[in-house]
Amino acid sequence: MPQTLAIVGAGPAGGSAAAALRREGFEGRVILIGAEPHPPYERPPLSKEYLRGETSFEQALLQPSGFYRENGIEAWFGVRATRVDAARREVELENGERLAYDGLLIATGARNRRPAIPGLGLGGVHQLRTVADCDRIRQEIAPGRRAVVVGMGFIGSEVAASLRQSGVEVTVVDRNEVPLRRALGREVGRVIEELHRDHGAELILEDAVAAFEGRERVERVTTRGGRRIGCDFVVVGLGAEPVTDLLAETGAKIQNGIVVDEHCRTSVEGVYAAGDVANHYHPTFGRHIRTEHWQNALRQGSVAARSMLGKKSAPYEEIPWFWSDQYGHNLQYAGLHTEWDELVVRGSMRERDFLAFYRKDGRVLAAVAIGRGRELRRSIPLIKARERVEAAKLRDPDVDLRALAGAAGSRR
Amino acid sequence: MAEFVPVAGAEDVGEGEIRAFEVRKTKVAVAKVGGTFYAFNDACTHLQCSLAEGDLEEATVICPCHGSEFDVRSGEVLRGPAREPVETYETRLEGGGLEIKL
Numbered sequence: 001m002p003q004t005l006a007i008v009g010a011g012p013a014g015g016s017a018a019a020a021l022r023r024e025g026f027e028g029r030v031i032l033i034g035a036e037p038h039p040p041y042e043r044p045p046l047s048k049e050y051l052r053g054e055t056s057f058e059q060a061l062l063q064p065s066g067f068y069r070e071n072g073i074e075a076w077f078g079v080r081a082t083r084v085d086a087a088r089r090e091v092e093l094e095n096g097e098r099l100a101y102d103g104l105l106i107a108t109g110a111r112n113r114r115p116a117i118p119g120l121g122l123g124g125v126h127q128l129r130t131v132a133d134c135d136r137i138r139q140e141i142a143p144g145r146r147a148v149v150v151g152m153g154f155i156g157s158e159v160a161a162s163l164r165q166s167g168v169e170v171t172v173v174d175r176n177e178v179p180l181r182r183a184l185g186r187e188v189g190r191v192i193e194e195l196h197r198d199h200g201a202e203l204i205l206e207d208a209v210a211a212f213e214g215r216e217r218v219e220r221v222t223t224r225g226g227r228r229i230g231c232d233f234v235v236v237g238l239g240a241e242p243v244t245d246l247l248a249e250t251g252a253k254i255q256n257g258i259v260v261d262e263h264c265r266t267s268v269e270g271v272y273a274a275g276d277v278a279n280h281y282h283p284t285f286g287r288h289i290r291t292e293h294w295q296n297a298l299r300q301g302s303v304a305a306r307s308m309l310g311k312k313s314a315p316y317e318e319i320p321w322f323w324s325d326q327y328g329h330n331l332q333y334a335g336l337h338t339e340w341d342e343l344v345v346r347g348s349m350r351e352r353d354f355l356a357f358y359r360k361d362g363r364v365l366a367a368v369a370i371g372r373g374r375e376l377r378r379s380i381p382l383i384k385a386r387e388r389v390e391a392a393k394l395r396d397p398d399v400d401l402r403a404l405a406g407a408a409g410s411r412r
Numbered sequence: 413m414a415e416f417v418p419v420a421g422a423e424d425v426g427e428g429e430i431r432a433f434e435v436r437k438t439k440v441a442v443a444k445v446g447g448t449f450y451a452f453n454d455a456c457t458h459l460q461c462s463l464a465e466g467d468l469e470e471a472t473v474i475c476p477c478h479g480s481e482f483d484v485r486s487g488e489v490l491r492g493p494a495r496e497p498v499e500t501y502e503t504r505l506e507g508g509g510l511e512i513k514l
Contacts, residue, residue: 042493049459061493295479295492323478330461330477373476374467 003028006091008081008101008246009107010034012042012294013275015062016301017105017308022071024309027175028297030073031099033091036130037078039065044135044294047158048325050281052166054401057131086250086268095271101306103270105256106247107301110276112238117236119212124233129156141248142232143167148221148231150209152179154324156237157192161326163235164199171202172231173209173221184333185340188356191349192326204229240292242277255279257290262315264304274304283317284384285336293322319380323373332376335366335383344394347372355379362388381405416504416511424510425449430473430484432464436514440501443484445471449511450484451501458494 005021010032018032018040034040039100040062043148050057058065068075080094084106088099112127114120126137140147152174163170176182178189179196196203207225210235212218221229242257253267257279257307264272264280273280275297279290287354299318306313321334329352337382342360347354355369355376364383369376378401382389385405393399419433419442430443432454439454441464450471454462461477468474471492472479480494487500502513 044493298492321479325459327475332477373461374465377467377474377476377479 004101005103006031006101007105008033010040011109012297013301014107015040016298018073020302020305032073033076033079033081035080047155051162087381094105105304106273107275108243108277111241113239117209122212123217125212125218126235131377141166145232148229148234151237159235160201164201169271173204175208177206187343219266244390272304274300282317291320295321319383329370331370332373333368334380337365346395357394378402414513416513419510419512422508422510430464430468441467447509449503451503452487453499455497457498
């Protein structure tokens with residue numbers, strides 16, 4: 001039985017793993033190390049309700065603040081780990097101290113991409129990942145102020161919506177022809193585009209930022225297309241990359257994150273990875289995938305904990321799922337698609353009340369819904385079954401998706 | 413003072429179903445599980461989505477917006493993101509109608 005289990009990264013994946021270790025009855029030392037000075041918290045509110053000042057930080061905490069002490073989890077918050085010596089089974093900390101471990105979980109998450117745009121370091125040019133980032137943006141928010149949001153992925157889209165809802169004048173710049181183009185495709189992206197326009201955001205699409213300009217603080221954004229946009233502040237959301245530095249010297253396989261199997265085991269004995277940083281083997285899809293979602297972080301954290309204890313458990317094969325709330329509309333996505341040959345729509349895209357299936361060779365790879373969460377959830381078994389489903393049935397609002405999934409399942 | 417108030421006819425909610433009713437300005441969800449009616453506040457404690465618009469799986473109601481799960485019998489959170497339980501109300505059948513203590 002291992003004696004010291006260390007977790008580097010005190011976000012949802014690390015926090016969930018720490019809790020799971022105790023829940024599974026582990027009685028040795030559990031050390032949870034996080035660079036931020038806070039206990040684990042959930043990030044979805046940071047671009048939405050917390051950013052708008054509607055909820056408190058306490059409401060975003062993964063566990064009540066007394067949880068770690070009560071469960072004998074050593075909380076090393078505000079402590080940065082710098083490298084892992086896998087041969088000696090030690091983690092080195094920023095202050096030079098070394099911590100010996102019997103088992104180690106890497107849950108360091110992702111960091112925002114910082115493309116080399118001139119003026120990125122000016123005051124008032126923000127990014128969003130931590131609650132500290134969010135608090136800085138909150139201080140900028142006031143009705144009538146002007147913001148530029150760069151990048152219309154999920155973070156950019158949600159921030160743009162929250163700023164509009166807070167009375168900020170918003171201009172967005174995105175290189176694609178519609179928001180969320182890469183994640184959801186042109187047709188669904190068009191719905192999001194219209195949603196933002198209807199709420200008064202100005203969209204500059206198929207263009208990119210050339211520079212942020214100003215003396216000390218940003219005063220304007222210039223684009224490659226020749227636009228000059230006066231502004232009071234900027235939020236940049238141009239994607240994220242996994243934080244794998246810690247394992248650089250260990251020989252662990254790193255490719256689009258830390259490569260792990262379906263039980264969160266890395267290629268190095270005694271080292272595990274979970275959450276945004278983990279590129280995990282997914283049995284349903286038959287390949288490695290890396291997801292940056294709340295649910296994935298939480299559930300994978302628990303799976304990693306069981307593996308660390310040497311307990312046999314089912315492979316991690318949750319279908320990726322997430323939500324995005326914008327202007328009071330609830331969008332949800334489940335599955336995994338990179339390409340598709342048909343988008344089958346149930347409901348009305350124009351009325352922002354639909355469920356759309358990304359279909360390839362007759363199989364449902366993924367589904368996205370606005371305002372139809374119940375049906376979206378019912379399509380998850382269909383996605384998991386990976387069997388052919390008639391488009392007409394997907395489209396027909398009178399066909400219960402649960403029955404379809406049952407039919408697909410029974411043919412196996 | 414809490415008292416029993418009529419909500420719906422006993423036939424209005426079928427087995428395995430969940431429906432919302434407005435009772436004295438409170439939106440109340442009623443679920444029927446194993447022949448028993450369970451009533452609780454319809455607003456999810458996370459971000460106030462209507463739980464009656466979610467799925468009912470045995471005694472578990474699933475928020476349609478963010479996937480929080482509650483036990484309809486106790487209001488207890490089974491799965492987040494919600495943290496707080498939903499308020500539940502005592503039910504009784506009175507002359508073919510369903511009443512809840514509000």
